[in-house]
Amino acid sequence: MALKTTGAQAVSLVEVGPRDGLQNEKTPIATAHKVELCQRLLAAGIARLEAAAFVSPKWVPQMADGADVLAGLKSQRGASVSLSALVPNLKGMESAIEAGVQEVVVFTAASEAFTQKNINCSIADSIERFKPVIELARQHHIHVRGSISCALGCPYEGDVPVNRAADVARRLADVGVQEFDVADTIGVGTAGQTRAVFEAVAKAVPVDRIAGHFHDTYGQALANILAALQVGVRTFHSSVAGLGGCPYAKGATGNVATEDVVYMLQGMGYDTGIDLNALVDAGEWVSTTVLGRPYASRAGRALWTRRQG
Amino acid sequence: MALKTTGAQAVSLVEVGPRDGLQNEKTPIATAHKVELCQRLLAAGIARLEAAAFVSPKWVPQMADGADVLAGLKSQRGASVSLSALVPNLKGMESAIEAGVQEVVVFTAASEAFTQKNINCSIADSIERFKPVIELARQHHIHVRGSISCALGCPYEGDVPVNRAADVARRLADVGVQEFDVADTIGVGTAGQTRAVFEAVAKAVPVDRIAGHFHDTYGQALANILAALQVGVRTFHSSVAGLGGCPYAKGATGNVATEDVVYMLQGMGYDTGIDLNALVDAGEWVSTTVLGRPYASRAGRALWTRRQG
Numbered sequence: 001m002a003l004k005t006t007g008a009q010a011v012s013l014v015e016v017g018p019r020d021g022l023q024n025e026k027t028p029i030a031t032a033h034k035v036e037l038c039q040r041l042l043a044a045g046i047a048r049l050e051a052a053a054f055v056s057p058k059w060v061p062q063m064a065d066g067a068d069v070l071a072g073l074k075s076q077r078g079a080s081v082s083l084s085a086l087v088p089n090l091k092g093m094e095s096a097i098e099a100g101v102q103e104v105v106v107f108t109a110a111s112e113a114f115t116q117k118n119i120n121c122s123i124a125d126s127i128e129r130f131k132p133v134i135e136l137a138r139q140h141h142i143h144v145r146g147s148i149s150c151a152l153g154c155p156y157e158g159d160v161p162v163n164r165a166a167d168v169a170r171r172l173a174d175v176g177v178q179e180f181d182v183a184d185t186i187g188v189g190t191a192g193q194t195r196a197v198f199e200a201v202a203k204a205v206p207v208d209r210i211a212g213h214f215h216d217t218y219g220q221a222l223a224n225i226l227a228a229l230q231v232g233v234r235t236f237h238s239s240v241a242g243l244g245g246c247p248y249a250k251g252a253t254g255n256v257a258t259e260d261v262v263y264m265l266q267g268m269g270y271d272t273g274i275d276l277n278a279l280v281d282a283g284e285w286v287s288t289t290v291l292g293r294p295y296a297s298r299a300g301r302a303l304w305t306r307r308q309g
Numbered sequence: 310m311a312l313k314t315t316g317a318q319a320v321s322l323v324e325v326g327p328r329d330g331l332q333n334e335k336t337p338i339a340t341a342h343k344v345e346l347c348q349r350l351l352a353a354g355i356a357r358l359e360a361a362a363f364v365s366p367k368w369v370p371q372m373a374d375g376a377d378v379l380a381g382l383k384s385q386r387g388a389s390v391s392l393s394a395l396v397p398n399l400k401g402m403e404s405a406i407e408a409g410v411q412e413v414v415v416f417t418a419a420s421e422a423f424t425q426k427n428i429n430c431s432i433a434d435s436i437e438r439f440k441p442v443i444e445l446a447r448q449h450h451i452h453v454r455g456s457i458s459c460a461l462g463c464p465y466e467g468d469v470p471v472n473r474a475a476d477v478a479r480r481l482a483d484v485g486v487q488e489f490d491v492a493d494t495i496g497v498g499t500a501g502q503t504r505a506v507f508e509a510v511a512k513a514v515p516v517d518r519i520a521g522h523f524h525d526t527y528g529q530a531l532a533n534i535l536a537a538l539q540v541g542v543r544t545f546h547s548s549v550a551g552l553g554g555c556p557y558a559k560g561a562t563g564n565v566a567t568e569d570v571v572y573m574l575q576g577m578g579y580d581t582g583i584d585l586n587a588l589v590d591a592g593e594w595v596s597t598t599v600l601g602r603p604y605a606s607r608a609g610r611a612l613w614t615r616r617q618g
Contacts, residue, residue, distance in 0.1 A: 187611070190576025191535050219569035219607030220576075222532040226500050260528035267499025267529075298528030302496070 011270040012048060012235045013258060014211060015041050017286075018069070019050040019086060020255055021243025023062050025291070031065045033290045035072030037282065041240060042076045044278035046258075050237075052085040052099065054092035070099040084145070088119070093133045097140050104137055105181065106130045108172070109149035110164040113156035114185075118149070127171050134176040145211070146177035151197055152189030152224075162193070166200035169210075179209050181237065184224065187217025191227040198231040213237040214256050221256035222264055229268075236261060241283035242296045257297035259283055280304055320579040321357060321544045322567060323520060324350050326595070327378070328359040328395060329564055330552025332371050334600070340374045342599045344381030346591065350549060351385045353587035355567075359546075361394040361408065363401035379408040393454070397428070402442045406449050413446055414490065415439045417481070418458035419473040422465035423494075427458070436480050443485040454520070455486035460506055461498030461533075471502070475509035478519075488518050490546065493533065496526025500536040507540040522546040523565050530565035531573055538577075545570060550592035551605045566606035568592055589613055 018038050022029055038051050051073065052066030066085060073083060077100075084103035085096045096104050108126040109115045115123050130146070137144045150157075151165035169180045182201055189197070194212075201210055212228040212235070214221040225236055239255030262274050280300045287295040295301050327347050331338060347360050360382065361375030375394060382392060386409075393412035394405045405413050417435040418424045424432050439455070446453045459466075460474035478489040491510055498506070503521075510519055521537040521544070523530035534545055548564035571583050589609045596604040604610050 190573050192577040216607060217611045218572050219531060219566070220573060222528060223535045223573060226532045226535055257528070263527050264499050264529055264532060268501040298525060302526045 009270050011265050011272055013272055014048040014237045015046040015258060016050045016237045017239035017243040019053055021239040023060050024244055025062055031068045034069045037286050038073055039076060040282035042081060044282055045274040047080055047273060048082045050084045054085055054087050054095040067099045090132055093136050103143040103145060105145045105147050106133055107147035110160050110168055111150040111154035111157045114150045114154050127175055131175055144177050145179040145181050146172040147181040147183055149183050149185040151182045152184040152193055153186055155186050162196045163200050165197050166204040169201050170204040173205050179211060180205055181211045181213050183213035184215055187215030189224055190220055191223045194224040194227040195231060198228045198233055202231055207232040211235040211237055215254055216256045222260060241287045259297040259300035263299035318579050320574050320581055322581055323357040323546045324355040324567060325359045325546045326548035326552040328362055330548040332369050333553055334371055340377045343378045346595050347382055348385060349591035351390060353591055354583040356389055356582060357391045359393045363394055363396050363404040376408045399441055402445050412452040412454060414454045414456050415442055416456035419469050419477055420459040420463035420466045423459045423463050426465060436484055440484055453486050454488040454490050455481040456490040456492060458492050458494040460491045461493040461502055462495055464495055471505045472509050474506050475513040478510050479513040482514050489514050490520045490522050492522035493524055496524030498533055499529055500532045503533040503536040504540060507537045507542055511540055516541040520544040520546055524563055525565045531569060550596045568606040568609035572608035
């Protein structure tokens with residue numbers, strides 16, 4: 001897959017709404033709606049889209065139709081689009097290959113307590129288990145991202161040492177992971193800490209292989225993205241309309257809204273390749289028409305309201 | 310009045326919720342509730358509190374009881390607390406003196422179109438009118454702040470030139486204004502622009518006399534505060550529970566929530582002198598008990614939810 005490299009001022013966004021965003025929705029969402037959401041996002045200029053998770057449907061029922069969602073996106077594919085899926089194991093990896101993704105995501109954490117509770121093993125064991133998955137990905141020329149959860153704080157451990165994400169990134173690089181998704185899973189981090197953690201990770205792996213994944217639970221996501229930008233990070237995850245939340249943080253707002261991120265980046269002169277108006281249409285549509293709730297992106301809502309006159 | 314100077318790492322917050330926040334509320338709020346809100350904020354460690362506006366009650370009916378609110382705070386006063394009021398003219402200034410404030414706010418804008426629509430005169434005329442107000446304030450040893458609205462964008466003019474706020478600040482300094490409230494009234498600014506505008510203002514007036522006033526309409530407030538912090542600004546306005554909105558931006562979220570700002574600043578190691586837990590109590594109380602609406606501060610809601618277990 002081609003990482004976006006359209007110049008020094010380019011910032012690449014990985015849209016995670018259809019996967020990380022929708023996976024926590026209690027009410028089943030029609031496959032056709034998921035496909036339409038992805039189509040609208042791709043049409044708005046999203047170049048990297050996390051569309052599915054090949055996990056047990058017993059574990060995450062909302063993601064059971066991942067193969068169908070990806071099949072529905074066949075006509076949208078091209079050299080400029082990279083579709084990804086979360087894969088917990090070899091079985092998931094095989095499904096992802098069959099579905100024709102360009103990227104997969106393996107996941108661990110910067111917190112031992114979190115990996116134990118979330119995937120029932122140690123960080124070291126989780127990385128050990130990635131090896132055959134990564135080997136299979138390599139054979140199929142599929143880009144491998146490694147998600148490092150709880151890099152800025154853990155719901156079980158609390159504070160996480162500043163070098164922990166860097167240590168994990170180094171170990172992930174050793175087993176062949178190509179991109180490092182450093183995640184503030186519960187949204188507790190602030191800008192100074194973000195700077196320190198990402199500086200440490202950037203010493204462990206190349207900065208152009210780091211992605212920042214921030215949640216807006218405490219309202220800190222954009223400030224943290226700004227701090228990471230200042231470290232040199234140029235790839236961020238975001239979720240249209242701020243879809244999603246962390247099941248471990250009750251009442252929490254979820255992923256940072258793509259609209260808010262694009263508004264900031266465009267204002268700062270970065271090229272995201274995204275049509276903000278088309279993105280707002282997608283965000284308003286999925287919020288009100290598909291999910292029947294208020295449109296929660298601040299920039300999205302302000303732009304939508306302004307457009308209504 | 311004493312500006313807070315507890316060390317290099319101190320950041321001073323001016324709480325504007327009781328004034329800028331509540332002034333747009335359509336339903337009348339009982340004076341006793343306003344007094345209790347102020348008392349709770351002072352008890353939480355807020356040292357500078359904008360509590361009233363001595364404007365025409367026909368113009369802003371919600372602020373008609375300003376003298377009573379300030380009278381209700383008599384027992385809270387002391388060397389460490391500075392209460393302020395907005396004053397549009399000499400009559401307002403006289404009321405503010407009678408009510409015993411330590412600071413007053415005169416207001417103009419960085420946009421000619423906005424001053425015309427908002428206060429029906431040019432920027433130059435507005436500053437001319439401040440002269441007798443400032444003279445009276447000086448006689449009473451009252452600190453004078455000058456609010457510069459629309460420094461990052463105007464609902465009528467759109468973009469505002471980067472040096473405009475600095476020009477206005479310089480002219481305000483010439484007539485005796487002591488502190489410069491540089492405001493993104495409609496919340497459209499982004500971090501790079503914030504940096505440029507505040508750098509320009511910091512060339513016109515001393516940086517320790519600049520305050521940043523940001524709205525979260527497009528979700529940008531904390532990132533903009535971070536950008537202004539990096540310029541050296543150490544005073545910010547915020548509103549408990551994010552109370553308030555801009556009447557000129559329909560559907561807009563309003564002032565940045567004090568809780569979100571304090572959460573960021575404390576996380577970054579700045580001393581705000583504020584007890585975040587007590588602040589969250591005040592924010593939850595004014596939202597749900599007084600105004601009957603969901604608690605809108607992200608950090609506040611997350612901390613409140615976490616506390617409920």
